[in-house]
Structures are given as structure tokens and as C-alpha cells.
Amino acid sequence: MARWEPGASDRLRDAAMTLFDEQGFENTTVAQIAERAGLNRRTFFHHFADKREVVFAGQDASEELLVSAIRAQPETVDPMRAAAAGLAAAADTFYEQYREGAELFGRVLAASPELRERELVKRATLAEKIAAALRDRGTGESAAVVAAWAAVAVFFVARNQWNQPANRRTLAELINSELEEFLGVVT
């Protein structure tokens, strides 16, 4: 077996997710992950900053899309609808084909407080990006931050519903209906 097998990151990620699912995040050591991927422990840390990051690998790919979708919204659309439209666009392109992966991801995440903590960082950076895009559209400094966090909350509420096995609606649909439900109660 050649030492230079391609796709080291992917192999590490697959090994990690499988082990996390089987044994739990805390009961899995980085050494085990590396061994299953046929790599060295040290190599794991060349690919991922820490043990938690491997779970979220490649999730920022959708973010330029998100931001440009927000910018593409007409000036007349209010900030929350603009942000939600961006999230729905990103969801359509990147989420709909991942149902199986999303289930595994959700299961692993739900089982580990440490991973849920890290996910909150992802939420926060997402909210920051959205807020910046909203500011560029002319929304006030503070209102942009609040609207961004509200939109992110809409997104995650929708994603939870989308992850339920019984669900048959698309993520974008769920985002829009959650958004309207929220806007309905605050006016």
C-alpha cells in the first residue's frame, strides 16, 4: 500500500464520523481515528485544527453563495427576508442532496455537548457574515446584527424540522414558513 493514498482529509473525516457515531465523541481518541484512516496521529492535526473541527469540515463552502444571494435581493426587501432568502438559496444548493449525511451529522452532534458548543461558533460566524451583508445593503449597525441572529435562528429551527424523518418539505420551504410565522407574531 503506497504511503501517498489520496483523499487523506476525507478518509480522516469518514473514520471520525463513523467512530463518533459508534462510540461517542468523547470515547474516541484521535489516535483511533488516524489508525482507522491508515494515517498518523500527527497527520490528523495537519488537516484539522482540533478534534472537533473534523465534524464541520467543508461547511463554509456555501457562504459566498449565501452572501451574494443576500446582496442580490432588491433594496425594498426588509433585512430578515433578505437574510432568509440567502439562507434558503444556500440550503437549496448545498443541503438537499445530503439527507443521509445530515442524519449522521445530526445524530453525532446531538450526542455531544462539546460538538454542540463548537456548532455555536459556526452559527456566530454565519451570523457575522450575514450581518455584514445586511450592513452593505444599508441596514443599521445594530439592527443588522439582531436581524442576522434571528435569521440564523430561523435557519436552525427549519433545519431541525427538515432533519425529522417524517418531514417531506424542502429546507427552503421550511425556512420561509418559519420566517413568516416569526414575522407574524412580532408585528
Next chain:
Amino acid sequence: MARWEPGASDRLRDAAMTLFDEQGFENTTVAQIAERAGLNRRTFFHHFADKREVVFAGQDASEELLVSAIRAQPETVDPMRAAAAGLAAAADTFYEQYREGAELFGRVLAASPELRERELVKRATLAEKIAAALRDRGTGESAAVVAAWAAVAVFFVARNQWNQPANRRTLAELINSELEEFLGVVT
């Protein structure tokens, strides 16, 4: 010196905050904190679950107040205003007297990504409590979560402004003005 000096937790917390401020969070070891507090390293972990928790010690004291203030709001008040009123009430009682402490807290937090990550967990549990209180008032399941996160965002935006040295307004005032600015742009 008796071995049984009272206030071990407080001493540990003071030692930790001072050291974090002087040297940074990552450059400070638990052993240093314990030594400065005149205690053993192991004792630190009997008082705090981990090195990050010491920074947030005693912050949940205001949460019953928050929840009861939300419940005390008239039925006619919309969810976001109810949540913000609760936050303002908690702010009035617990924050206004801590200006100096809040500055130190803010400085330490701003200097450490690890601590900001942990703070997001605090935000999330706060949002959960608010959402539960809103549901009890009759707000729909999903809208309650979104409104809660939006209210929490309002709170933290306001707290950031309140922490600025130039600021002269109370935290409750800032919460209300940020809230109205947000509600103004989403309608």
C-alpha cells in the same frame, strides 16, 4: 494560616480573572490559579467543571428573575417586547452595579476565542430559557425560539454598547432602544 479559609471559590475566581487579564487565558495554567489562591490544583476542579467555567461563575443568578419578569408581562405584549422587558429587568438588578467587574470581564473575554466560544453556550441556554417562558405565554413553538434568539442578540448588542467607556446610558435603556430599532426595520 488555617487550612480552612472561607470563600475558596471567590478566591479562585479572583485569582483566575487577574491572571487571565495579565497574561491571557491560554498562557495561564490552572496550577498558577490554584497557587495564587493558596489552594491545590485538584481543588480548582472541585469548584469549577473546567478552566473556562470560572469566568462565568454566578451568572445564572439572574435567570429566575428574568423568567418571572417575562411571565409578568401582560398577555397583549408581543413576544420580543416581553423577552426584552425580562432582560431589562435582570439587567437593572444585576448589571448596573458591576461596571468595573464588567470591564474586566469584557477585556478577558475579548482576548480569548476559547472563552468567547463558551460564552455562546451561555447565550444558548439563556435563549432556551427565554423560549420556554415565551411558549408558556402562548407563543408558537418555533416563533418562540426565534424571538428568544433575537432578544438575546438585542441584549448582547446593548451590553457591548454599555461596556464602552463613553457610554452614559443604562443597560435597560440601551436594550429598549436597540429593540425598537430592530422592530422598526422588520415591519
Next chain:
DNA sequence: CAGGTTGATTGCACTCAGTGGCATCACCGT
């Protein structure tokens, strides 16, 4: 006051995450 109970503190040994430095290897262009 002796003796027992309780809870806070201590000490030790251990696992494991994460890091720094350096060697090694595969591959690519010339």
C-alpha cells in the same frame, strides 16, 4: 470530652488533546 460523621481539601497517577521541531517521503518540473 471522646467518638463518629460530613464535607472540603489534598496528593498521586493516569489518559489524552494539542504543539514544536525535525526527519522523511512522494511527486513535479527542469
Next chain:
DNA sequence: ACGGTGATGCCACTGAGTGCAATCAACCTG
């Protein structure tokens, strides 16, 4: 063939967090 580049491997080290058992101060009870 040769030098460069980047991915991988090895080793040793620091420090967080844990499990377990011993110790000690204070308090209670008879």
C-alpha cells in the same frame, strides 16, 4: 538525475481533566 514543495511521520513535551483514596477541620451526639 536533481532540487524544490508539500504531505506525512516520529518523538518528546505541556497542560487539561479525571478517578481514587487519604487527610483534615468543623460539627453533632451522647
